[in-house]
Amino acid sequence: xxxxxxxxxxxxxxxxxxxxxxxNTTIISDLNLTVERGETLVLLGESGCGKTxxxxxxxxxxxxxxxxxxxxGKATTAWDPIQLRRRIGYVIQEGGLFPHFTIARNxxxxxxxxxxxxxxxxxxxxxxxxxxxxxxxxxxxRYPRELSGGQRQRVGVAxxxxxxxxxxLLDEPFGALDPLTRASLQREFAELAARxxxxxxxxxxxxxxxxxxxxxxxxxxxxxxxxxxxxxRFRASDHPQARAxxxxxxxxxxxx
Amino acid sequence: MSFxxxxxxxxxxxxxxxxxxxxxxxxxxxxAVIIGVPAGILLTRYRSxxxxxxxxxxxxxxxxSLALFGFLIPLPFIGGIGTRTALVALVVYSLLPIxxxxxxxxxxxxxxxxxxxxxxxxxxxxxxRQVELPLAMGVxxxxxRVATVIAVxxxxxxxxxxxGGLGVYIFRGLRQYDNNLxxxxxxxxxxxxxxxxxxxxxxxxxxxxxxxxxAQSSFGRKLALAAAVVLVIGGGxxxxxxxxxxGTSHIAIGSKxxxxxxxxxxxxxxxxxxxxxxxxxxxxxxxxxxxEALVVGTLDLYPEYTGTSFTAILxxxxxxxxxxxxxxxxxxxxxxFKVEVSPSLGxxxxxxxxxxxxxxxxxxxxxxxxxxPQSPRWQAGFxxxxxxxADGYPGFSKAYGLKFAxxxxxxxxxxxxxxxxxxxxxxAGNSTEGRIxxxxxxxxxxxxxxxxxxEAVYLVRQDSLTRVPALAEVLAKLANAISTDEMRRLxxxxxxxxxxxxxxxxxxxxxxxx
Numbered sequence: 001x002x003x004x005x006x007x008x009x010x011x012x013x014x015x016x017x018x019x020x021x022x023x024n025t026t027i028i029s030d031l032n033l034t035v036e037r038g039e040t041l042v043l044l045g046e047s048g049c050g051k052t053x054x055x056x057x058x059x060x061x062x063x064x065x066x067x068x069x070x071x072x073g074k075a076t077t078a079w080d081p082i083q084l085r086r087r088i089g090y091v092i093q094e095g096g097l098f099p100h101f102t103i104a105r106n107x108x109x110x111x112x113x114x115x116x117x118x119x120x121x122x123x124x125x126x127x128x129x130x131x132x133x134x135x136x137x138x139x140x141x142r143y144p145r146e147l148s149g150g151q152r153q154r155v156g157v158a159x160x161x162x163x164x165x166x167x168x169l170l171d172e173p174f175g176a177l178d179p180l181t182r183a184s185l186q187r188e189f190a191e192l193a194a195r196x197x198x199x200x201x202x203x204x205x206x207x208x209x210x211x212x213x214x215x216x217x218x219x220x221x222x223x224x225x226x227x228x229x230x231x232x233r234f235r236a237s238d239h240p241q242a243r244a245x246x247x248x249x250x251x252x253x254x255x256x
Numbered sequence: 257m258s259f260x261x262x263x264x265x266x267x268x269x270x271x272x273x274x275x276x277x278x279x280x281x282x283x284x285x286x287x288a289v290i291i292g293v294p295a296g297i298l299l300t301r302y303r304s305x306x307x308x309x310x311x312x313x314x315x316x317x318x319x320x321s322l323a324l325f326g327f328l329i330p331l332p333f334i335g336g337i338g339t340r341t342a343l344v345a346l347v348v349y350s351l352l353p354i355x356x357x358x359x360x361x362x363x364x365x366x367x368x369x370x371x372x373x374x375x376x377x378x379x380x381x382x383x384x385r386q387v388e389l390p391l392a393m394g395v396x397x398x399x400x401r402v403a404t405v406i407a408v409x410x411x412x413x414x415x416x417x418x419x420g421g422l423g424v425y426i427f428r429g430l431r432q433y434d435n436n437l438x439x440x441x442x443x444x445x446x447x448x449x450x451x452x453x454x455x456x457x458x459x460x461x462x463x464x465x466x467x468x469x470x471a472q473s474s475f476g477r478k479l480a481l482a483a484a485v486v487l488v489i490g491g492g493x494x495x496x497x498x499x500x501x502x503g504t505s506h507i508a509i510g511s512k513x514x515x516x517x518x519x520x521x522x523x524x525x526x527x528x529x530x531x532x533x534x535x536x537x538x539x540x541x542x543x544x545x546x547x548e549a550l551v552v553g554t555l556d557l558y559p560e561y562t563g564t565s566f567t568a569i570l571x572x573x574x575x576x577x578x579x580x581x582x583x584x585x586x587x588x589x590x591x592x593f594k595v596e597v598s599p600s601l602g603x604x605x606x607x608x609x610x611x612x613x614x615x616x617x618x619x620x621x622x623x624x625x626x627x628x629p630q631s632p633r634w635q636a637g638f639x640x641x642x643x644x645x646a647d648g649y650p651g652f653s654k655a656y657g658l659k660f661a662x663x664x665x666x667x668x669x670x671x672x673x674x675x676x677x678x679x680x681x682x683x684a685g686n687s688t689e690g691r692i693x694x695x696x697x698x699x700x701x702x703x704x705x706x707x708x709x710x711e712a713v714y715l716v717r718q719d720s721l722t723r724v725p726a727l728a729e730v731l732a733k734l735a736n737a738i739s740t741d742e743m744r745r746l747x748x749x750x751x752x753x754x755x756x757x758x759x760x761x762x763x764x765x766x767x768x769x770x
Contacts, residue, residue: 059375086377096372100390110376159376169375 010073012037012167012199013058018067020053027053028223030067037166040193040200042210044245045220051203054220055169058201059088071167086110089168089198093175095156097144103129103155104140110163128158133188150181157189161196168193168200174209186212207245211235219245262436270440276420277448280339281407284346288403292351293396296358297384306359313352321345321413326543328417338538338554342411342419349410350403357399361392393463397482401456408449412441416513417545418538422448427513427540430669434754505532505724510546510558511539514668515750515757516605516688516743520559522761524714524730527770531726543641544568547715551593556720557727561605562597563710565589567646574647578604578709589715596721598714599735603743606710607642607652608687608699612675616698623703624656627682636660637680639668647708652684655706672697688740690748712738733770 013035020028028050035041043051056062057069060076068075076084090096097106104125105112111121126136132154144152153173160168173189174182190213193200204210210217210231217234219227219242227239234242263270299306319327328341365388373387389396415423425441428434459482507528511521518539525535538555546558547569565585566572570592575581586597609624621627636658642648643665652658664680671683676695685692692699714731721727738746749760 061371061375082377082379084377085375088375090372090375092368092372092375094368096368096375098369098373098387098391099366113377113382 009037011035012072013201014070015054015057016068016070018057018064018069020050020057020062021065026223028057031223031225033218033225033228035199035201037199038197039215040190040202040213041216041218042214043201043203043218043220044205044207044210046205049220050223051220052171055171055201055203058167058169059085059090086114086163087165087167089160089163089165091153091156091160091168091170091173093172094149095144095152095159097152097155097159099144102141102143103134103147104136106144106155107158107162109159110165114163124162125158128162129155131161131192132158134158148181149177150185153177153185157192161198166199168198168202170200170202172204173202175204175206182209189213207249259436259439262440266440270425270444273420273422273424273441274444274448277408277411277422277445280342280346280411280414280419280421281404281448281452284343284407284411285350285400285404287343288347288350288354289400291347292354292399293358295351296355296396297362297389299355299359300362300388310352310356310359313355316348317352319348321349321410322416322542324348325413325417326545338417339419341417342414342421346407346410346414350407353399353402353406354396355399357395357402358392361395361399362388364395365391390463394460397456397460397463401453401460404452404456405449408445408452412445415540416542418510418541424540430667436754505726506534506536507556507720507724507727508536508538508554510541510549510555512546512558512560513540513542514686516686516747517559519746519750519757519761520601520712520714521557522757523734523765524557524559526758526761526765527730527733528724528726531730533724533726550595550715550717553717553719555717556724557714557716559712560715561710561712562600563606563647563708564645565597565715566708571646574651574706574708576705576708578711581709582711582713590718594718596716596718598716598731601712601714601734602736602738603688603712603740604710605686605688605712605743606702606707607648607684608689608692609702610672610675610683610685610692610697610699611681612678613696613698615681616700621698621700623701624706625703627700628656628658631658631660631682634660634681635662635664635679636682637664637666637671637674638684639671640665641668642684647706649684652706655704688743688747690744690746690751692744694748694752712743737768 011034013033015031015033018028018031019026031054033054043054045051053062057064057076058071060079060081063077068077070076071079071084072087097103098109101109104122107128108121108125111124116124125140129136129139134151134154139147139151139155144155147155153176156173160170174185177185186209193213202209202213211234214231216228216230218225219234219239221241226241227234227237229237235246237243295309299309316324324345325341328344369387369391370383373383378386411419411421412423412426414421415427422441422445425437426445429437429439429441462481509521509525509528511517521537521539525537528535538549541549541558546555546560549555550558562578562581562585563574566581567574570585570588572584582597582600589595589597609627611621611627615621619626619630621630638649643663649663653660660682664674666674668685671680672685672689672691672695674680675683675697685697687699691697714734716727716731746760746764749755750757
């Protein structure tokens with residue numbers, strides 16, 4: 001709506017008539033979606049609705065059964081998957097950290113895979129840890145199991161940002177955290193994304209999270225995109241699925 | 257002789273056997289890891305291969321080790337007798353735990369972690385090397401540890417194919433009923449197993465992710481520790497690195513796995529050595545291994561009995577004329593196997609049907625026919641050999657109408673002690689066995705002349721005779737050189753007086769002026 005000025009380059013991610021099915025079930029059917037540069041798009045839906053699959057189609061962990069996913073003007077199937085993935089930050093629940101790597105090695109993973117020299121990598125690691133609010137002197141040489149859930153999640157975000165990718169994919173990144181930690185991390189992430197101007201696709205089943213973080217909310221149900229709206233218009237929607245989500249806020253007396 | 261004295265007297269030999277044992281296990285495990293870990297990795301990539309390959313590895317491990325050694329003997333390249341065969345069998349046994357644990361270890365890596373690795377843009381090789389293998393390493397090392405402990409045990413069987421190791425003491429101890437030998441072999445093998453278990457346990461701990469506290473142990477350091485353990489174990493390999501001198505006057509002499517056979521082989525060995533021929537001793541081979549090894553050329557010579565060749569190898573029905581048996585064996589061996597039969601050594605070693613001396617006196621038993629009426633009240637104990645061969649138990653019991661209350665199949669050398677300690681009442685021993693007199697056993701006369709004549713001879717390959725002229729000279733000297741009494745005495749020097757066979761042979765050769 002109000003952010004269409006800077007869109008000269010092609011959209012970062014586009015889904016064209018994308019379907020994805022397994023032998024007996026259809027996970028996603030006929031999905032069309034455009035992700036604009038700089039926006040945070042939140043895919044909202046219950047588990048099994050296809051939102052995680054949508055995410056994995058972007059970094060080619062999966063390829064569409066029909067249709068195509070276009071990233072930076074090129075279909076994912078035309079990309080070298082390794083190059084594609086190194087340009088996309090990926091954050092999953094609990095961070096998906098490597099238990100046998102130190103925090104520094106976890107964060108520095110993509111830079112070192114991309115053959116950055118050691119000095120540059122370790123400088124970047126310190127910068128990233130500072131960015132997500134972890135003191136490098138305290139945390140760099142620890143192992144993931146020595147950190148709290150919230151700290152691990154911060155490391156996960158730091159790792160995804162380390163190679164400065166244009167796009168971030170986040171799969172329920174705050175799902176396993178206690179409510180207080182979750183709230184503060186959500187707030188920090190919103191600020192961070194705005195400050196860095198990153199494009200992000202975030203998947204959640206938490207409508208409150210969607211309303212806080214999203215520039216646009218895509219509501220998914222049984223493999224289809226029902227609704228794609230800004231948070232304000234999502235709140236006002238009279239779509240029954242959207243209303244069902246919004247009602248949970250009222251029942252909980254939510255403050256969002 | 258106390259165990260302590262035994263150790264002091266035999267320390268150098270025990271040490272040699274321990275080294276052989278370690279080298280066998282070490283090389284086998286090394287090869288099994290080199291094959292097994294990549295195979296396991298492959299199985300995680302190709303799901304459809306998993307069932308068949310693990311199935312085959314499983315079946316291979318259920319093959320009894322002695323049987324596996326038997327299968328391997330006649331095979332070219334991997335078979336034969338000696339170290340190579342033993343290694344092949346050991347590798348076969350070690351593969352399963354290593355492959356299985358590699359598969360399990362890699363498949364058990366948290367799928368979220370693997371997915372994160374792929375999503376970070378790691379190539380599949382990087383995922384394997386940087387994520388899957390390090391995380392699976394603890395489980396893989398456990399597999400190697402299990403395989404090693406199993407291999408230490410199985411290696412004791414390797415002595416049966418002449419590969420050496422602590423099994424030599426265990427087999428010899430069983431045969432000679434010598435607890436010192438048994439203890440030295442078994443305790444050393446057990447200690448080796450415990451040591452291997454402990455060392456690999458240390459390595460395993462290093463690789464376990466759970467044990468990680470802080471930055472103290474990097475993956476590289478763990479590999480360094482593993483390498484150190486490998487070096488410690490492998491150090492033994494250096495000792496055994498020397499190879500045997502080869503050449504035209506080199507002879508491999510085998511023997512069967514009982515005292516007399518080894519003694520006869522040693523006699524030829526020392527006589528050849530005195531004539532400047534280098535001798536490789538492959539003694540104490542089980543079952544028909546010496547014959548098979550002679551035919552394929554791994555052995556040049558071994559001592560045999562004409563009756564055994566006649567019935568067990570050539571599969572003729574037993575006959576009783578010694579000259580006829582000798583002539584037929586000589587003729588058929590030359591035609592079928594290109595093997596010469598030496599002149600008879602001058603004594604026979606036939607099956608001796610033995611009872612306790614006090615039973616013989618009490619019941620007034622002189623012949624096997626005398627004993628037949630007692631058989632329904634008796635238990636009999638027979639060696640595996642006697643139970644299975646054509647001239648053994650089936651024909652024997654029919655010829656004399658024997659119906660025992662029970663027949664136990666056991667190791668031949670144990671039957672003597674089983675008889676004297678009243679575990680069984682009748683056995684089929686060897687007529688030249690030294691312990692017949694010392695244990696007060698009585699040999700019943702073969703009054704129906706059932707057993708064929710078993711004249712002691714040497715079997716020698718024709719091509720060996722041409723290659724090493726000294727052989728023919730030695731064999732001619734030994735014609736009719738040993739009487740039955742003399743053989744019994746020599747056996748007793750070893751089995752009864754626990755003397756070193758080499759010394760006994762040296763002494764005897766000296767006394768005969770050979």
